[in-house]
Amino acid sequence: MPHEVLSAVSGHTDTPGPRWARRLLSVGVDPDPRFSLANERTFLAWIRTSLGMIALGVGIATFVSTNASRGFSMLVAAILVVLGGILGTLSWFRWLNVERSMRLGRGIPPSRTAIYLALAISVLAVLSLAVILTVS
Amino acid sequence: MNTEPELPSDMSTGLQPERTSLAWSRTLVVVAAIFGIIGVHALVTSQPRPLILATTAMSAAVLVGSTHIARRRLDIIKRDMHRHTAVSAATPTIAVAGLTSLAGILALITIIAQSW
Numbered sequence: 661m662p663h664e665v666l667s668a669v670s671g672h673t674d675t676p677g678p679r680w681a682r683r684l685l686s687v688g689v690d691p692d693p694r695f696s697l698a699n700e701r702t703f704l705a706w707i708r709t710s711l712g713m714i715a716l717g718v719g720i721a722t723f724v725s726t727n728a729s730r731g732f733s734m735l736v737a738a739i740l741v742v743l744g745g746i747l748g749t750l751s752w753f754r755w756l757n758v759e760r761s762m763r764l765g766r767g768i769p770p771s772r773t774a775i776y777l778a779l780a781i782s783v784l785a786v787l788s789l790a791v792i793l794t795v796s
Numbered sequence: 797m798n799t800e801p802e803l804p805s806d807m808s809t810g811l812q813p814e815r816t817s818l819a820w821s822r823t824l825v826v827v828a829a830i831f832g833i834i835g836v837h838a839l840v841t842s843q844p845r846p847l848i849l850a851t852t853a854m855s856a857a858v859l860v861g862s863t864h865i866a867r868r869r870l871d872i873i874k875r876d877m878h879r880h881t882a883v884s885a886a887t888p889t890i891a892v893a894g895l896t897s898l899a900g901i902l903a904l905i906t907i908i909a910q911s912w
Binding site for chain 1: 812813815816819820822823826827829830833834836837840841873876877881882883884885886887889890892893896897899900901903904906907908910911
């Protein structure tokens with residue numbers, strides 16, 4: 661008998677892990693492990709994206725050279741680093757939401773973070789281009 | 797008529813555990829690299845020595861531990877699947893999310909210190 665059916669029949673799940681994790685995930689039935697692993701890899705991809713933003717921010721702060729754009733460059737670097745740090749935390753809540761949705765048999769909730777991230781990067785790119793053109 | 801061969805239950809996930817373990821490896825290598833970059837930035841901009849030492853130590857610790865953590869994650873996934881229990885990743889995911897946020901905070905501190 662599939663594990664999902666066994667869990668549904670018995671009315672409980674046997675999610676491994678610490679107590680706080682079991683409490684957060686103590687809804688529905690255990691999903692297919694393939695879906696859980698895909699969710700885990702997607703979370704890791706989000707983490708690498710946020711780490712990339714932090715690296716870009718530190719890189720900008722390290723290699724800023726001209727006095728004319730120094731203030732703006734430091735501002736962009738700080739914004740990128742803050743966005744990266746926030747994105748790291750949001751990634752975990754996204755992982756948790758998707759995991760809970762799968763356990764409840766609901767569809768995967770849409771990711772608003774991706775839309776906001778795309779908007780933020782676009783605004784930063786346009787502003788950076790404007791400053792580069794002004795300085796040069 | 798269904799012509800697809802039925803796979804034994806142990807093979808139903810294919811190489812997913814291995815792919816997940818590799819994803820952990822490369823993520824942890826990136827985490828180590830970020831702490832290293834922050835350390836180099838702190839060094840280049842002449843920031844307090846404890847900050848440089850802390851970021852360098854974090855980088856080395858994550859780099860050394862990355863192989864072990866990825867291997868352990870692979871073993872746990874295989875164990876959970878063998879026992880037919882759910883594959884939970886709550887603890888490692890919250891740990892790496894915390895490390896990422898910590899990297900963001902340290903990077904922001906170095907940038908603010910550089911600006912002053």
